[in-house]
Amino acid sequence: MTERLRVILGVHDSLSGLRALRRAVGEARTRAAELHAVRAWMPTAGGYYAPTVRMWEAELDAAAKAEIRHAFDTAMGGLPRDVDLRLVTVQALPGPALVEYAYRDDDLLVVGVGRPGRLARLAGRGGTSKYCLNRALCPVLMVPPDRFATECTRLTARDLTRSLQA
16 A cells, blocks of 8 residues: 655744645645644743643643644635645654654655744754754755745834834
8 A cells, every 4th residue: 555645744823834834735735645734842941841741731732733723724714625634743842843753755844934043043053944954854845934024024123123222
């Protein structure tokens, strides 16, 4: 039995993440592939496992699935009916989770390209997309934010700088 092609999407609710979602749906349609929408989550910001989290794992997992549905609602008005879609949640850091999940040579991993957070930049690390590009065994499609999102970010940063200087 031949396994179907898979498009693996790293779900994030940023503007580039929502654009990546739309692109992943298009790729799944074009390739007649299964679309695996993966949302990785960690119980704490630092990635350390708190013993009390075990009590809340089911709720946190349900919240992660709700975030996937919300991303599809925001980007496309709902879940696509013409694509074989799997909603997947993984309790792990996003980069390692996506690279591990997209393990087949014929997988396509789709991620939005955002700017890494300030701490990641200071530590010399890139974001999830850079992690995936450097470590994935399958092709990685990195989707940048569109021109509108980029301009909005620039305007906001410029306005913030001006207000701080005033």
